[in-house]
Amino acid sequence: MIHPAKIALIAFAVLTATVAQAAEVDFVRDVRPILQQHCYACHGEEKQKNGLRLDIKSEAFKGGDGYGPSVVPGEVEESPLLEMVQSEDEDLRMPPEGEGLSATEIATLTRWVKQGARWPDGVDLANLENRTDHWSFKPVTHPVVPKTQNNTWPINEIDRFILARLEQQDISPAGEANRLSWLRRVYFDLIGMPPSPVQVDLFLNDQREDAYQQVVDELLQSPRYGERWAQHWLDVVRYADTHGFEVNTPRPNAWPYRDYVIQAFNNDTPYNQFIHEQLAGDAMNQDAATGFLVTAAVLLPGQIGKDEPSKRLARQDSLDELLINTGEAFLGLSIGCARCHDHKFDPITQRDYYAMQAFFSGVRYGDRPIQFADNTAQQKKVETLAKRLDIFERQLARFEPLAHIGVKAKVTDAKLNEEKFATLQAKYVRFTVHDANLHPKLGLIEPCIDEFEIFTVEESPRNGALAELGTLVTASGSRTSSNHKLEHINDGQYGNSRSWMSDEAGRGWVLFELPKATNINKIVWSRDRKGDYNDRLATAYSIEAGLTPDTMQRIVNVPPPRAMVSAKRNVDRFKPVTTRSLRFSVQQTNSLEPSIDELEVLNVDGKNVALASLGTHVSSSGNKIPSDNHKLEYLNDGLYGNTHDWISNKQGQGWVELTFAQPQTIDRVIWSRDREGKFTDRLSLEYTIEVIGEQGASQIVANSDDRIRWDKDKIHPVSFSTAGLSEADAHVAQDLFDKISIVKKQITSAKRTPMVYAGIFTEPEPTHLLYRGDPEQPLEELVPAVIQSLGKLQLPKKPTEQQRRLALASWIASPQNPLTARVMVNRIWQGHFGRGMVDTSSDFGRSGAKPSHPELLDWLATRFVDSGWSIKQMHRLIVLSATYRQSSQITPKAQEVDSDVRLLWRFPSRRLEAEAIRDSMIAVSGRLNLKTRGPGFDLFKSRGGLSGFPPVTSFDEKGLRRMIYAHKIRMEREVVFGAFDCPDAGQSTARRRQSTTPIQALNLFNSRFTLDEADAFAAKVLTDVGEENRDNLSQQIRRVYRLALGREPNSIELNDALPVVQEHGLSTLCRVMFNSNEFLFLP
Known part of the structure; x- marks a missing residue:
């Protein structure tokens, strides 16, 4: 049976040569025409089924997916390509359609292989495309800042690169935006919320030369900045609080990664360090950072299909998601396209894909304890408690019960205990309790006896201990209450309410004096014959009997049973x-x-x-x-x-x-x-x-x-x-035992750390090249290696799991990596202008877009690395540029030349994202909860089974935090703001869409959320204007405009608003403000 993997290995026909002495076969004259006619349609320049290409010498001899070489010169039987055309199986024979090769053609190909399969150089009809010859795979250049004709407009180098392109197209940049427009723009860009009226007034009245710089510095120092820019990153890496797919189970401990990203942006963590921490933060005291590795939607092994093949497929899928995330986020490459075959466009082979995957072969999706960056105080506390515990345990050791050789452990029963012995004559019987079981909450407490019975040896044995027969009873001491009295111990009635209780914890005795000397042979006693109580039960005791108190002999001895064996100690x-x-x-x-x-x-x-x-x-x-x-x-x-x-x-x-x-x-x-x-x-x-x-x-x-x-x-x-101890020692031992229990709980609490969904790291499993990406068809084992066309990486001989990830992080974050700095600088640019210089910001490969300003991109990438990979330095450079300070006004000439504003002749206005809209509404209504960090709030209620998640429509203070702190549910869109192109984290969102739909307006005008915030907004306005302006509608309208738009209304706006407020109330005007373009769009 021919291996199925060779089905696509068509072309070279095989025929058992009948002519031993044949003329030499010429490739161009004899062989290529056969290949052109039968093979190139599926294995030529347009298509390469199963990875096989036959129109180029180097590719034809290399072989296809899962095997190679395809032709072994001089060896007909060892050349897989020749097997196909002579197969008798129609499903295997090649070509799959039409007539097969003729006998003459097969004979020609067979002789060609026998004669050494000579294929002269320089005769190929096609050239193998150099896939590495692409701008993004080349080293980052250090371009010279261009000179421009207009030297007054540029503020920094960015402007000269932009202006140089505009001048080439004979376009002039737009005029400068007014101060209020720039202020609202930079506020929304950097912190995702509008400036307050006070902040507007301060800036408009600030005439210092560095007024713009002061605003930018203030915003970059704000905790709100990290919340804003972390959202961009979380979109890229697909962060969510559920697993996704139809199971969509929760990830309750995913949020520490979200908090880590926010803090990293706020701290201006160098981007190269940011990469290291997300790939190997466990080696850098940043455990939460490795949440990056497991952010993707995934079906874990066993969630769908519990058979072994299904588990292997789920495992492979999870690793695939991890590699896709790494490739797209940091390198801007679609590495995942090489899972089943070589990448169709980029220089990434299938072997590259699995060698890269080997870096993560020890990573599994799951929770693990967070190890805090500074846990010195925690360690000291644990050490102090451990020393205290050692002291207490050493002190308690002298009270440990002795082992009793030759004694079988006896476990007493709360309902009934029977002791039989050889008949003896006695007038006195004493029952002594040496120990009792522990109360679940109170520890060692006073033992209880419900009824004590002494059976006589007679023709009809009877309980001779009964008080009604004249038996007297005394005790070491008794706690007296309505339920517990000494006389209850021999009153013939059962139950806790008719029992005796000692006055000493864990011990005590009772002495019975029978009316006369009597032969006895059995004693029965219980804690509670009815079985309602099992605390205060005697677990170690002895019974003595005799004719006088001084001559009694021990007839029963039940030592305390030692505890059952424990795995721990x-x-x-x-x-x-x-x-x-x-x-x-x-x-x-x-x-x-x-x-x-x-x-x-x-x-x-x-x-x-x-x-x-x-x-x-x-x-x-x-x-x-x-x-x-x-x-x-x-x-x-x-x-x-x-x-x-x-x-x-x-x-x-x-x-x-x-x-x-x-x-x-x-x-x-x-x-x-x-x-x-x-x-x-x-x-x-x-x-x-x-x-x-x-x-x-x-x-x-x-x-x-x-x-x-x-x-x-x-x-x-x-x-x-405490059996066998004196009363004083028993109290000491009990106290020590209680202290030990408390200290152990304190140690457990001190050691307890929160869990984070940040991956579990195990011994790396072998990584195999998989035929067509199928985990059931593994081929050779591979070692960790980076994409060969982009460089090499030296690893230790047997790298640990952590060393693998650290090495990969170092390669990605290297200044010599041609992609890393370019990709991140482009993302920052996109965050400010709505689109990057490379429009496909997560695909810098050959199928991605070309940069609109390649020299500027490289100049910024170089500046980025030289600045210590500072993201905040990039922000300052961009938002303080003249390019960013342009107005968004359209000029007809520029619009005609560059309608999509790729050359940035004006500022490209755009609608705010869903999160910024929601946050801004809550901010202007005065209800924004600025609590940072910690578990998020719910936008959806818990679901039942596999049903959908019911939305939350009304929020208390917890739900009025910034939207980045909301639990992100995959496959569900927030009921109001999901319509504003808010991604569900099912896949990476490098750049959000900007759609316009009727449901957006309906949600933003009629939803319960909008109504609530409009009411709160109106209430805030009334508070702001004061009681003296309760009836001054004009003053109230002005305050609405100041809070929502940062400016006063003009006379037309004021006149239009007055009848609305008079007829429908102030909250209606507030709803109108929420729906205005000026509120929803960057100016």
Whole structure:
């Protein structure tokens, strides 16, 4: 079966040559006519199906997509191109349509290959186009500022480049805009909101030479600047707060990236650093910055299709989005077009695409904790708390319960506990509580007993403890209430409301005196026979009986059960013993081979003598095949975590032995499966701890018998008991335990950092060239490399995941990269004039637009780099130029020559973006909430299932923040302002459209939002004019104009507005202002 990948490898026919001695085949005379007739239609200058081109020598021999070379001179059987024309399968035979090659043609091609496939140089009918011969792929030039005939108009170098082109076309620049127009223009451009009347008056009255400069500097220092310009960048990188597509699940932690971008613009972060931080901010204390890597809409593996091929496709799609974002945002290249084949226009091969993708092969979409740039205070707080915790734990250690050898753990029952024993004669019976369970909120509190029953040995056994039979009862102490009285303990009635309560936390005793000496053999007691309460339950107790109080013998002893084993930390305390070695043996685990993170052995001074650094040797029954994470020597290296542990080589069993450098007197062993608490498998459930004497005899000092049986639902149980302690010690231990609990919570809180949707970085997975972009058809493995036609990049031999991204960032941000500075300068220019010098601002490739002013673009790019990549310096240069200060008035002659204003003979007026319109409406109404940073506000309500998102129509203070702080929902347009070409972040928006539709006017006049803001605007006007002008409509109208447009109304406007306000109210005029071109357009 011929491989399907070779279907398109048509052309050279194969025929088993029957003529052994043939004349030499001439390529031009004999071979090319065959190729022209049968092959060039699909594999010539116009088309190159499957990446194969046969009209140029170098391309024909190179091969097509997924294989190569296509012809091996002298080797017919090794030349894939020759297989196709002789295939018997009609689906594989080439050409696919029409008659195939004749026998003579096939014989000719076969002889040609056998004779060495000679193809003379210089005979090709076409020339291979040099795709790198394109203006944007060439180094940035340092053009000389042109001279102009008019030397009075230019303010800076920008103007000379612009004017030189205008003079070539015999066009004069427009006159200078009036001060108010320039002020409103620069306010909207730099901060996205209009100036207040006070700010207008200050500028109009400022006669200083640097008045314009002062305004620009003030705006660039405003926090509002970053909010405005961050929106431009977020459009490009497709920022949103949901994943997109039909799933469209939330990204609740995406907002820190939005805040990072705002702050980066406000700080004038050098653009080359801005690039580094977004690609590798985790290496630069800027974790939120790498949100750039995962801004795109994506279906994560498993969201659509849980089978492995679907997951692989989803993974490949997510990497594709990442690479597209990087290529378009920073380089202005459509790299994604090379996923399935070589780029059709630009010098980007499919191999380039996957080599570039390898830089990101360790990046996965998801949340991770933010590591703040300055976390010194946080670290100090954690260190202080950790020291305090260590002190408390060392103090509590002396109260740890001793391990009881030969005792099985018993768990008491709140409803019923039965103790049977050999018959004995007794008149006195004492029940002593040594410990009780912990109350969920109050900790260790006073134990309770509902009913205590002593059964006699008779033909009909009965409860001899009943008060009605004459039995007397005394106690160590009692808390008395209507529910709890001593006499309730033997009144024959059940329930919490008829019980006895001790007056001492965790302990107490009751003594029963029977009417006479009686044979007994069973005792029954309960905390609450009805089962309503299970707190205050005695967990450790003893029962004594005898004929006199002084001669009683212990007949029942229930020691406190030690806590069930925990994956995080276990303590086995025993009486001091001197030994040279200790063995920890495992008999059962909860799964797989046992694993021990760290085995610590403490001497009587509290020092860990098991450490290898102290000369302690470790051996074992056998070790799982060692890896970087699991080695025997990790057992006592003093480091915690799953990456530093020992694993046995036997399922559920194994032992490790520690031999000390010299005899040690020890009393405690501390061990864990994973002290960090991340793993709970491989946990030792049944184990024995032995010490070995000098004669070789072993002694068991602790085992798991007296521990509560393991419960898989209680991963990290609490281990604490005051049993066997004096009352004073019990109080001390309880206090220490409470302090430890508090400090642990404080440490957890101090360590807790907010999450950010900024990518998860893992070990890079292999990157393969994929046949036709199909992850199910991987070809050779590739290493990270940049686009070959644009340069080379030297990487370490085995670069880490982070090193890959850092290296790529350095290459992109290099001053020698021909694209990076040009692309960003063009975006800045577009932000001020509505379109860039390159109209396709995210496509600087061969299919993109040519620059309108290539010399000016390169001059600005050079200036940009020389200024330290300062974006604010670019703003100053542009908005203070005479070009920017032009009026937007049209002159007929210039309009005829340059109707789309590409030569900038006037300022190109344009409508404000959706965000600027909304923000301006709230600003002039006086309700704008200037809160910065943090989670955004909702423009939509939560949806149910896969239904749409219902819009929010009325907003409180939280919803009156700037629109950049709104949660961005993909595939949904904001109900009012979405009509103003507001992108939904489904794809990159390098430049927003400027449409005009009826729905825009309807939304802006009749929506609930407009009505609310118009009412607020009117209320503000009434407040501003004061009570004395409550009925002065002219004064109110003037204030509306000042707030909305920055100027006074002329007499016609005033006369037109008066009847509107008289008949419909002031809020109607405010709505009219919101809909006026002067409010909505840059002047």
